[in-house]
Amino acid sequence: MRTLIVIPCRDEARNLPDVVGELRSVRPEDDIAVVDDASRDGSAEVAARLGCDVVRLPLHLGYGAAVQAGIKLGQRGGYDVVVTFDGDGQHDPADVAPLVAAVAGGADLALGSRFQAPGAYQGGPLRIAGRRLFAALCGALTGLALDDPTSGLKALGPRAQALFASSRFPDRFPDADALVVAHRAGLLLTQRPARMRASRNVHSMHDGLRPFAYAANMVLSLLVAALGRARDLRE
Numbered sequence: 001m002r003t004l005i006v007i008p009c010r011d012e013a014r015n016l017p018d019v020v021g022e023l024r025s026v027r028p029e030d031d032i033a034v035v036d037d038a039s040r041d042g043s044a045e046v047a048a049r050l051g052c053d054v055v056r057l058p059l060h061l062g063y064g065a066a067v068q069a070g071i072k073l074g075q076r077g078g079y080d081v082v083v084t085f086d087g088d089g090q091h092d093p094a095d096v097a098p099l100v101a102a103v104a105g106g107a108d109l110a111l112g113s114r115f116q117a118p119g120a121y122q123g124g125p126l127r128i129a130g131r132r133l134f135a136a137l138c139g140a141l142t143g144l145a146l147d148d149p150t151s152g153l154k155a156l157g158p159r160a161q162a163l164f165a166s167s168r169f170p171d172r173f174p175d176a177d178a179l180v181v182a183h184r185a186g187l188l189l190t191q192r193p194a195r196m197r198a199s200r201n202v203h204s205m206h207d208g209l210r211p212f213a214y215a216a217n218m219v220l221s222l223l224v225a226a227l228g229r230a231r232d233l234r235e
């Protein structure tokens with residue numbers, strides 16, 4: 001399976017050498033694209049020096065837009081699978097193979113789940129509560145037991161790439177809402193274990209009061225995902 005690994009990146013210059021090095025040693029066949037979201041620390045230059053494809057967004061557009069740009073790149077390149085992979089060292093490259101195998105076996109989207117991997121990093125109580133809430137909402141809206149809807153580790157087959165490259169993609173925080181959109185579009189979703197680790201960074205995109213804004217946004221985005229006409233998603 002021709003695979004593109006997409007790393008959305010905001011100020012990861014310090015981590016990219018290890019993250020890319022580890023990926024290359026475990027998955028030497030895969031291509032790696034770093035989508036640099038106007039980082040201030042030279043991440044794009046580091047990624048280019050490491051030999052990755054680099055998409056340089058001219059302005060800070062945010063995580064979802066960066067992920068979508070990477071998926072579009074993969075779709076245009078005709079990759080069998082696009083894997084989204086964090087740039088802060090939280091994902092284990094060994095977890096990519098089962099996700100790619102799931103897509104090879106017929107799934108459109110395979111999600112890496114820390115709850116399927118005993119001992120995986122879970123974060124503080126707020127994160128755990130948020131994840132439970134969104135997993136429950138996602139389950140209620142789809143009937144699927146996807147237990148880690150905020151996971152950034154995903155493998156997308158061609159149909160999922162096409163959907164997520166379109167305007168149907170919830171491009172702010174594509175988490176549980178993106179899974180609901182994919183399910184309603186008729187895609188086959190599954191999950192595999194992901195041994196998440198603690199981030200190497202002190203700061204995260206979910207610092208301070210942002211989790212509250214995130215939660216409010218996500219509930220609204222889930223409603224939009226659940227209420228739109230399914231027929232429109234299948235076009």
Ligand SMILES: Nc1nc2c(ncn2[C@@H]2O[C@H](COP(=O)(O)OP(=O)(O)OP(=O)(O)O)[C@@H](O)[C@H]2O)c(=O)[nH]1
Binds near residue numbers: 062066086199206
């Ligand atoms: N393009 C882009 N990427 C971002 C942005 N914020 C974070 N990222 C990247 O998205 C990935 C996940 O970001 P994190 O801040 O680690 O978010 P998280 O993993 O949900 O939160 P933690 O568990 O605290 O690490 C990393 O590769 C970041 O570099 C952003 O504004 N734009």
Ligand SMILES: [Mg+2]
Binds near residue numbers: 086088090199204
């Ligand atoms: Mg992280």
